[in-house]
Amino acid sequence: MGIAAKAFQTWRTSVAPGESTSDLCRKTGIKRSTLAQQLVRGTVSVDTVVRVARAFDEDPVIALSAFPEFEGLAEGRRAPTxxxxxxxxxxxxxxxxxxxxxxxxxxxxxxxxxxxxxxxxxxxxxxxxxxxxxxxxxxxxxxxxxxxxxxxxxxxxxxxxxxxxxxxxxxxxxxxxxxxxxxxxxxxxxxxxxxxxxxxxxxxxxVELVTLARDRLDALAKVLRKREHDEKYDHALLENLG
Structure with missing residues:
Protein backbone atom coordinates (compact mmCIF):
# COMPACT_ATOMS: atom_id res chain seq x y z
CA MET A 1 0.00 0.00 0.00
CA GLY A 2 1.26 3.45 -0.89
CA ILE A 3 0.14 6.99 -0.22
CA ALA A 4 -2.88 8.50 -1.97
CA ALA A 5 -1.57 10.79 -4.72
CA LYS A 6 -3.98 13.60 -3.84
CA ALA A 7 -2.85 13.59 -0.21
CA PHE A 8 0.78 13.51 -1.34
CA GLN A 9 0.28 16.55 -3.56
CA THR A 10 -1.29 18.49 -0.69
CA TRP A 11 1.56 17.52 1.65
CA ARG A 12 4.19 18.24 -0.96
CA THR A 13 2.84 21.77 -1.43
CA SER A 14 3.13 22.43 2.30
CA VAL A 15 6.67 21.01 2.52
CA ALA A 16 8.06 22.50 -0.67
CA PRO A 17 5.90 25.48 -1.64
CA GLY A 18 6.74 26.92 -5.03
CA GLU A 19 8.89 23.94 -6.05
CA SER A 20 8.13 22.65 -9.52
CA THR A 21 8.03 18.94 -10.30
CA SER A 22 11.41 19.29 -12.02
CA ASP A 23 12.89 20.99 -8.94
CA LEU A 24 11.44 18.31 -6.70
CA CYS A 25 12.85 15.48 -8.79
CA ARG A 26 16.25 17.13 -9.04
CA LYS A 27 16.52 17.59 -5.27
CA THR A 28 15.28 14.11 -4.40
CA GLY A 29 16.93 12.14 -7.18
CA ILE A 30 13.57 10.68 -8.20
CA LYS A 31 13.10 10.28 -11.94
CA ARG A 32 10.43 12.59 -13.27
CA SER A 33 8.86 9.71 -15.21
CA THR A 34 8.70 7.61 -12.04
CA LEU A 35 6.90 10.32 -10.07
CA ALA A 36 4.56 10.99 -13.00
CA GLN A 37 3.62 7.31 -13.21
CA GLN A 38 2.89 7.18 -9.49
CA LEU A 39 0.70 10.26 -9.65
CA VAL A 40 -1.20 8.93 -12.66
CA ARG A 41 -1.81 5.60 -10.87
CA GLY A 42 -3.10 7.54 -7.87
CA THR A 43 -0.64 5.98 -5.43
CA VAL A 44 2.74 7.36 -4.41
CA SER A 45 5.33 5.05 -2.91
CA VAL A 46 6.47 5.39 0.69
CA ASP A 47 10.02 5.73 -0.57
CA THR A 48 9.01 8.82 -2.54
CA VAL A 49 7.57 10.47 0.57
CA VAL A 50 10.69 9.64 2.58
CA ARG A 51 13.03 11.00 -0.08
CA VAL A 52 11.06 14.24 -0.41
CA ALA A 53 11.05 14.67 3.37
CA ARG A 54 14.82 14.17 3.58
CA ALA A 55 15.45 16.55 0.68
CA PHE A 56 13.60 19.34 2.48
CA ASP A 57 14.96 18.60 5.97
CA GLU A 58 11.75 17.08 7.28
CA ASP A 59 11.61 14.12 9.67
CA PRO A 60 10.48 11.19 7.45
CA VAL A 61 8.60 9.58 10.33
CA ILE A 62 6.62 12.73 11.06
CA ALA A 63 6.05 13.16 7.33
CA LEU A 64 4.59 9.65 7.00
CA SER A 65 2.46 10.19 10.11
CA ALA A 66 0.65 12.98 8.27
CA PHE A 67 -1.00 10.38 6.04
CA PRO A 68 -3.93 8.20 7.20
CA GLU A 69 -2.09 5.08 6.05
CA PHE A 70 0.59 5.68 8.71
CA GLU A 71 -1.33 7.54 11.37
CA GLY A 72 0.35 7.31 14.79
CA LEU A 73 3.74 6.30 13.40
CA ALA A 74 5.64 9.13 15.09
CA GLU A 75 3.95 8.48 18.44
CA GLY A 76 4.86 4.81 18.12
CA ARG A 77 8.55 5.45 17.51
CA ARG A 78 10.74 4.23 20.34
CA ALA A 79 13.92 2.27 20.96
CA PRO A 80 13.98 -1.32 19.62
CA THR A 81 14.13 -4.35 21.88
CA VAL A 207 26.24 -19.58 26.37
CA GLU A 208 23.71 -17.26 24.75
CA LEU A 209 26.24 -16.19 22.13
CA VAL A 210 27.18 -19.78 21.29
CA THR A 211 23.50 -20.75 21.07
CA LEU A 212 22.81 -17.78 18.80
CA ALA A 213 25.73 -18.71 16.53
CA ARG A 214 24.51 -22.31 16.38
CA ASP A 215 20.97 -21.27 15.46
CA ARG A 216 22.17 -18.91 12.75
CA LEU A 217 24.46 -21.58 11.26
CA ASP A 218 21.66 -24.15 11.36
CA ALA A 219 19.42 -21.76 9.44
CA LEU A 220 22.21 -21.07 6.95
CA ALA A 221 22.75 -24.80 6.45
CA LYS A 222 19.06 -25.25 5.58
CA VAL A 223 19.24 -22.48 3.00
CA LEU A 224 22.40 -23.91 1.45
CA ARG A 225 20.96 -27.45 1.36
CA LYS A 226 17.83 -26.19 -0.38
CA ARG A 227 19.93 -24.23 -2.87
CA GLU A 228 22.07 -27.28 -3.55
CA HIS A 229 18.98 -29.45 -4.00
CA ASP A 230 17.42 -26.93 -6.41
CA GLU A 231 20.63 -26.73 -8.44
CA LYS A 232 20.82 -30.53 -8.73
CA TYR A 233 17.17 -30.67 -9.75
CA ASP A 234 17.67 -27.99 -12.42
CA HIS A 235 20.76 -29.78 -13.72
CA ALA A 236 18.97 -33.13 -13.90
CA LEU A 237 16.01 -31.51 -15.66
CA LEU A 238 18.28 -29.95 -18.28
CA GLU A 239 20.01 -33.29 -18.87
CA ASN A 240 16.67 -35.06 -19.34
CA LEU A 241 15.54 -32.41 -21.79
CA GLY A 242 18.65 -33.12 -23.81
Whole structure:
Protein backbone atom coordinates (compact mmCIF):
# COMPACT_ATOMS: atom_id res chain seq x y z
CA MET A 1 0.00 0.00 0.00
CA GLY A 2 1.26 3.45 -0.89
CA ILE A 3 0.14 6.99 -0.22
CA ALA A 4 -2.88 8.50 -1.97
CA ALA A 5 -1.57 10.79 -4.72
CA LYS A 6 -3.98 13.60 -3.84
CA ALA A 7 -2.85 13.59 -0.21
CA PHE A 8 0.78 13.51 -1.34
CA GLN A 9 0.28 16.55 -3.56
CA THR A 10 -1.29 18.49 -0.69
CA TRP A 11 1.56 17.52 1.65
CA ARG A 12 4.19 18.24 -0.96
CA THR A 13 2.84 21.77 -1.43
CA SER A 14 3.13 22.43 2.30
CA VAL A 15 6.67 21.01 2.52
CA ALA A 16 8.06 22.50 -0.67
CA PRO A 17 5.90 25.48 -1.64
CA GLY A 18 6.74 26.92 -5.03
CA GLU A 19 8.89 23.94 -6.05
CA SER A 20 8.13 22.65 -9.52
CA THR A 21 8.03 18.94 -10.30
CA SER A 22 11.41 19.29 -12.02
CA ASP A 23 12.89 20.99 -8.94
CA LEU A 24 11.44 18.31 -6.70
CA CYS A 25 12.85 15.48 -8.79
CA ARG A 26 16.25 17.13 -9.04
CA LYS A 27 16.52 17.59 -5.27
CA THR A 28 15.28 14.11 -4.40
CA GLY A 29 16.93 12.14 -7.18
CA ILE A 30 13.57 10.68 -8.20
CA LYS A 31 13.10 10.28 -11.94
CA ARG A 32 10.43 12.59 -13.27
CA SER A 33 8.86 9.71 -15.21
CA THR A 34 8.70 7.61 -12.04
CA LEU A 35 6.90 10.32 -10.07
CA ALA A 36 4.56 10.99 -13.00
CA GLN A 37 3.62 7.31 -13.21
CA GLN A 38 2.89 7.18 -9.49
CA LEU A 39 0.70 10.26 -9.65
CA VAL A 40 -1.20 8.93 -12.66
CA ARG A 41 -1.81 5.60 -10.87
CA GLY A 42 -3.10 7.54 -7.87
CA THR A 43 -0.64 5.98 -5.43
CA VAL A 44 2.74 7.36 -4.41
CA SER A 45 5.33 5.05 -2.91
CA VAL A 46 6.47 5.39 0.69
CA ASP A 47 10.02 5.73 -0.57
CA THR A 48 9.01 8.82 -2.54
CA VAL A 49 7.57 10.47 0.57
CA VAL A 50 10.69 9.64 2.58
CA ARG A 51 13.03 11.00 -0.08
CA VAL A 52 11.06 14.24 -0.41
CA ALA A 53 11.05 14.67 3.37
CA ARG A 54 14.82 14.17 3.58
CA ALA A 55 15.45 16.55 0.68
CA PHE A 56 13.60 19.34 2.48
CA ASP A 57 14.96 18.60 5.97
CA GLU A 58 11.75 17.08 7.28
CA ASP A 59 11.61 14.12 9.67
CA PRO A 60 10.48 11.19 7.45
CA VAL A 61 8.60 9.58 10.33
CA ILE A 62 6.62 12.73 11.06
CA ALA A 63 6.05 13.16 7.33
CA LEU A 64 4.59 9.65 7.00
CA SER A 65 2.46 10.19 10.11
CA ALA A 66 0.65 12.98 8.27
CA PHE A 67 -1.00 10.38 6.04
CA PRO A 68 -3.93 8.20 7.20
CA GLU A 69 -2.09 5.08 6.05
CA PHE A 70 0.59 5.68 8.71
CA GLU A 71 -1.33 7.54 11.37
CA GLY A 72 0.35 7.31 14.79
CA LEU A 73 3.74 6.30 13.40
CA ALA A 74 5.64 9.13 15.09
CA GLU A 75 3.95 8.48 18.44
CA GLY A 76 4.86 4.81 18.12
CA ARG A 77 8.55 5.45 17.51
CA ARG A 78 10.74 4.23 20.34
CA ALA A 79 13.92 2.27 20.96
CA PRO A 80 13.98 -1.32 19.62
CA THR A 81 14.13 -4.35 21.88
CA UNK A 82 17.36 -6.28 22.40
CA UNK A 83 15.88 -9.16 20.40
CA UNK A 84 15.30 -6.84 17.44
CA UNK A 85 18.80 -5.42 17.68
CA UNK A 86 20.43 -8.85 17.82
CA UNK A 87 18.36 -9.98 14.84
CA UNK A 88 20.12 -7.26 12.84
CA UNK A 89 23.61 -8.58 13.50
CA UNK A 90 24.73 -10.93 10.74
CA UNK A 91 26.16 -14.34 11.52
CA UNK A 92 29.75 -13.43 10.45
CA UNK A 93 29.76 -10.69 13.07
CA UNK A 94 28.35 -13.04 15.68
CA UNK A 95 31.07 -15.58 14.89
CA UNK A 96 33.70 -12.84 15.01
CA UNK A 97 32.50 -11.84 18.48
CA UNK A 98 32.57 -15.46 19.60
CA UNK A 99 36.14 -15.92 18.37
CA UNK A 100 37.20 -12.67 20.02
CA UNK A 101 35.85 -13.86 23.35
CA UNK A 102 37.49 -17.26 22.91
CA UNK A 103 40.81 -15.50 22.33
CA UNK A 104 40.28 -13.50 25.53
CA UNK A 105 40.39 -10.19 23.70
CA UNK A 106 37.26 -8.45 25.00
CA UNK A 107 38.87 -5.04 24.64
CA UNK A 108 38.71 -5.35 20.85
CA UNK A 109 34.91 -5.32 20.97
CA UNK A 110 32.53 -5.83 18.09
CA UNK A 111 33.16 -3.62 15.09
CA UNK A 112 29.67 -3.47 13.63
CA UNK A 113 30.47 -0.63 11.28
CA UNK A 114 31.72 -3.42 9.01
CA UNK A 115 28.45 -5.32 9.47
CA UNK A 116 25.93 -3.22 7.61
CA UNK A 117 22.23 -3.84 7.71
CA UNK A 118 19.72 -4.58 6.37
CA UNK A 119 21.51 -7.70 5.14
CA UNK A 120 20.41 -10.96 3.54
CA UNK A 121 18.08 -12.53 6.07
CA UNK A 122 17.51 -9.46 8.23
CA UNK A 123 13.81 -9.01 7.42
CA UNK A 124 12.91 -12.60 8.24
CA UNK A 125 15.03 -12.61 11.40
CA UNK A 126 13.42 -9.39 12.59
CA UNK A 127 9.97 -10.89 12.05
CA UNK A 128 10.96 -14.00 13.97
CA UNK A 129 12.38 -11.85 16.78
CA UNK A 130 9.03 -10.13 17.37
CA UNK A 131 6.86 -13.18 16.68
CA UNK A 132 5.33 -14.74 19.78
CA UNK A 133 4.20 -17.69 17.67
CA UNK A 134 1.02 -16.56 15.92
CA UNK A 135 2.08 -13.32 14.24
CA UNK A 136 1.47 -14.55 10.69
CA UNK A 137 -2.12 -15.48 11.54
CA UNK A 138 -2.80 -12.23 13.40
CA UNK A 139 -1.16 -10.18 10.67
CA UNK A 140 -3.22 -11.98 8.05
CA UNK A 141 -6.44 -11.22 9.94
CA UNK A 142 -5.46 -7.55 10.29
CA UNK A 143 -4.34 -6.97 6.70
CA UNK A 144 -6.35 -9.48 4.68
CA UNK A 145 -3.13 -10.96 3.28
CA UNK A 146 -3.02 -14.76 3.28
CA UNK A 147 -0.42 -16.26 5.69
CA UNK A 148 1.33 -18.01 2.79
CA UNK A 149 1.71 -14.67 1.01
CA UNK A 150 3.22 -13.15 4.14
CA UNK A 151 5.62 -16.08 4.28
CA UNK A 152 6.45 -15.54 0.61
CA UNK A 153 7.33 -11.91 1.30
CA UNK A 154 9.59 -12.94 4.17
CA UNK A 155 11.28 -15.62 2.06
CA UNK A 156 11.95 -12.97 -0.58
CA UNK A 157 13.41 -10.72 2.15
CA UNK A 158 10.84 -8.00 1.76
CA UNK A 159 7.82 -6.73 3.62
CA UNK A 160 5.51 -4.00 2.39
CA UNK A 161 5.85 -0.86 4.57
CA UNK A 162 2.27 -0.91 5.84
CA UNK A 163 2.57 -4.63 6.62
CA UNK A 164 5.84 -4.05 8.48
CA UNK A 165 4.21 -1.32 10.58
CA UNK A 166 1.20 -3.51 11.30
CA UNK A 167 3.45 -6.39 12.34
CA UNK A 168 5.24 -4.09 14.78
CA UNK A 169 1.93 -2.77 16.09
CA UNK A 170 0.59 -6.26 16.75
CA UNK A 171 3.83 -7.27 18.48
CA UNK A 172 3.97 -4.22 20.72
CA UNK A 173 7.35 -3.01 19.48
CA UNK A 174 8.40 0.31 17.96
CA UNK A 175 6.25 1.04 14.92
CA UNK A 176 9.30 2.24 13.01
CA UNK A 177 11.41 -0.91 13.48
CA UNK A 178 10.01 -2.71 10.46
CA UNK A 179 10.71 0.31 8.29
CA UNK A 180 14.32 0.30 9.49
CA UNK A 181 14.98 -3.37 8.76
CA UNK A 182 13.35 -3.14 5.33
CA UNK A 183 15.54 -0.16 4.46
CA UNK A 184 12.79 2.46 4.24
CA UNK A 185 14.24 4.43 7.17
CA UNK A 186 17.76 4.95 8.41
CA UNK A 187 18.34 3.54 11.94
CA UNK A 188 18.58 6.99 13.52
CA UNK A 189 15.33 8.03 11.81
CA UNK A 190 13.60 5.00 13.31
CA UNK A 191 14.78 5.73 16.83
CA UNK A 192 17.62 3.19 16.96
CA UNK A 193 20.34 4.58 19.28
CA UNK A 194 23.94 4.61 17.97
CA UNK A 195 25.85 1.54 19.13
CA UNK A 196 22.68 -0.23 20.26
CA UNK A 197 23.42 -3.40 18.29
CA UNK A 198 26.92 -3.62 19.74
CA UNK A 199 25.58 -3.21 23.26
CA UNK A 200 22.88 -5.84 22.74
CA UNK A 201 25.41 -8.42 21.53
CA UNK A 202 27.89 -7.50 24.25
CA UNK A 203 25.18 -8.17 26.82
CA UNK A 204 24.85 -11.81 25.77
CA UNK A 205 26.48 -14.43 27.95
CA UNK A 206 28.92 -16.89 26.38
CA VAL A 207 26.24 -19.58 26.37
CA GLU A 208 23.71 -17.26 24.75
CA LEU A 209 26.24 -16.19 22.13
CA VAL A 210 27.18 -19.78 21.29
CA THR A 211 23.50 -20.75 21.07
CA LEU A 212 22.81 -17.78 18.80
CA ALA A 213 25.73 -18.71 16.53
CA ARG A 214 24.51 -22.31 16.38
CA ASP A 215 20.97 -21.27 15.46
CA ARG A 216 22.17 -18.91 12.75
CA LEU A 217 24.46 -21.58 11.26
CA ASP A 218 21.66 -24.15 11.36
CA ALA A 219 19.42 -21.76 9.44
CA LEU A 220 22.21 -21.07 6.95
CA ALA A 221 22.75 -24.80 6.45
CA LYS A 222 19.06 -25.25 5.58
CA VAL A 223 19.24 -22.48 3.00
CA LEU A 224 22.40 -23.91 1.45
CA ARG A 225 20.96 -27.45 1.36
CA LYS A 226 17.83 -26.19 -0.38
CA ARG A 227 19.93 -24.23 -2.87
CA GLU A 228 22.07 -27.28 -3.55
CA HIS A 229 18.98 -29.45 -4.00
CA ASP A 230 17.42 -26.93 -6.41
CA GLU A 231 20.63 -26.73 -8.44
CA LYS A 232 20.82 -30.53 -8.73
CA TYR A 233 17.17 -30.67 -9.75
CA ASP A 234 17.67 -27.99 -12.42
CA HIS A 235 20.76 -29.78 -13.72
CA ALA A 236 18.97 -33.13 -13.90
CA LEU A 237 16.01 -31.51 -15.66
CA LEU A 238 18.28 -29.95 -18.28
CA GLU A 239 20.01 -33.29 -18.87
CA ASN A 240 16.67 -35.06 -19.34
CA LEU A 241 15.54 -32.41 -21.79
CA GLY A 242 18.65 -33.12 -23.81
Missing amino acids: DAELISQVSYPCILRTLLTRAASEPESGLQLEQCVFPYAGSVRLWFEAIDAGDLRQRLSAATGIAPQNISAQLSAERLAPDVAVQAARLSGVSLTSGLVVTGVLQPEEGGWPPGAREQAVAGLSD
